Amino acid sequence: MxxxxxxxxxxxxxxxxHNERFFKLTQDHFASLLADYVEGPDLMGRLLEAERRNILHYGFGIKGFVLSMIETALDITDGRVPQHVIRDLVETGKDMLAHPIxxxxxxxxxxxxxxxxxxxxxxxxxxxxxxxxxxxxxxxxxxxxxxxxxxxxxxxxxxxxxxxxxxxxxxxxxxxxxxxxxxxxxxxxxxxxxxxxxxxxxxxxxxxxxxxxxxxxxxxxxxxxxxxxxxxxxxx
CATH class of the missing domain: 3.40.50.1000 (HAD superfamily/HAD-like)
Structure with a gap:
């Protein structure tokens, strides 16, 4: 050549x-799970802050994203987030990992x-x-x-x-x-x-x-x- x-x-x-669209869909679901505690834009801002902090700990990818969602849910609710919400987030992460290419x-x-x-x-x-x-x-x-x-x-x-x-x-x-x-x-x-x-x-x-x-x-x-x-x- x-x-x-x-x-x-x-x-x-x-x-x-495709990749990011699955994160966006999950963020929408996350917002619906926590709608009783905080409005969507504020929640997404808090989640983004958590992701920025956690990159050094978890790296990039779905696992770190799920942990950041859980951390945000705990912070937003002062630790009172229902157990079923945490379970839902974990299962959502598994679904993201299993999604076909x-x-x-x-x-x-x-x-x-x-x-x-x-x-x-x-x-x-x-x-x-x-x-x-x-x-x-x-x-x-x-x-x-x-x-x-x-x-x-x-x-x-x-x-x-x-x-x-x-x-x-x-x-x-x-x-x-x-x-x-x-x-x-x-x-x-x-x-x-x-x-x-x-x-x-x-x-x-x-x-x-x-x-x-x-x-x-x-x-x-x-x-x-x-x-x-x-x-x-x-x-x-």
């Missing part, structure tokens, strides 16, 4: 398959075309067991040259992965729906960051777009990735 990009990585949740449009085609341009990875964060299960159930696992499940996504994470699995971050591309976790730290590491917006996004993952950076690109969906890769290969 003529272009300098030799390794292309994809985020998983809400880039290759639903690929986003063009996901398979995007990964297949990326393989024409170089090595292809998944780089995702979250609970190891659950993320491994989702990769296996997606039907895409065999297409990837490597799967990296990390505790967080920062510049040094991408430097380490692309040094080990590719030719360094400078010759790598990261594609994802999170400006904070997928795009900006990859650019900081010296690589290409491609933003694929999703209709739903977690407030914690918001960040400003580096619109003036020469290695930043934005596409509407994965269906536009082949043209982007083709254009970059012509100008490389």
């Amino acid at each position: 003529t272009h300098s990009i030799t390794t292309i990585a994809f985020d998983a949740d809400d880039t290759l398959w 639903e690929l986003l449009p063009h996901a398979r085609e995007a990964v297949e075309i990326a393989k024409v341009f170089g090595r292809v990875l998944i780089i995702t964060k979250g609970d190891l067991l659950h993320q491994e299960r989702k990769v296996a159930q997606s039907g895409l696992g065999d297409l990837f040259d490597g799967v990296e499940i990390v505790s967080d996504k920062v510049a040094k994470t991408y430097t380490r992965i692309f040094d080990a699995a590719g030719d360094g971050a400078a010759r790598g591309m990261m594609i994802g729906n999170s400006m904070k976790s997928d795009v900006r730290p990859m650019i900081d590491a010296g690589g290409w960051g491609v933003f694929v917006p999703h209709d739903l996004s977690w407030d914690i993952e918001h960040a400003e777009e580096p619109t003036d950076h020469p290695r930043f690109r934005k596409i509407d969906d994965l269906g536009q990735l082949p043209d982007l890769l083709s254009d970059l290969s012509k100008t490389g």
Whole structure:
């Protein structure tokens, strides 16, 4: 290939398959369970505060989300939350963990075309067991040259992965729906960051777009990735 990009990585949740919408549905259910104690917007604010605090303790993923809901329910009710509410939240978390994978449009085609341009990875964060299960159930696992499940996504994470699995971050591309976790730290590491917006996004993952950076690109969906890769290969 003529272009300098030799390794292309994809985020998983809400880039290759749906994820955040299940969290939103659970938040709506959570609000209904605690409607007698607090109004929805106030409850969601308290839950977000708990999630921010607990990331360092529980990491990213459904298990930490459920524990944050339980903690919020206890705080909101001064410890008087009914037992059946706690039980309901635990069972809801199990349902989320067991939910089947639903690929986003063009996901398979995007990964297949990326393989024409170089090595292809998944780089995702979250609970190891659950993320491994989702990769296996997606039907895409065999297409990837490597799967990296990390505790967080920062510049040094991408430097380490692309040094080990590719030719360094400078010759790598990261594609994802999170400006904070997928795009900006990859650019900081010296690589290409491609933003694929999703209709739903977690407030914690918001960040400003580096619109003036020469290695930043934005596409509407994965269906536009082949043209982007083709254009970059012509100008490389």
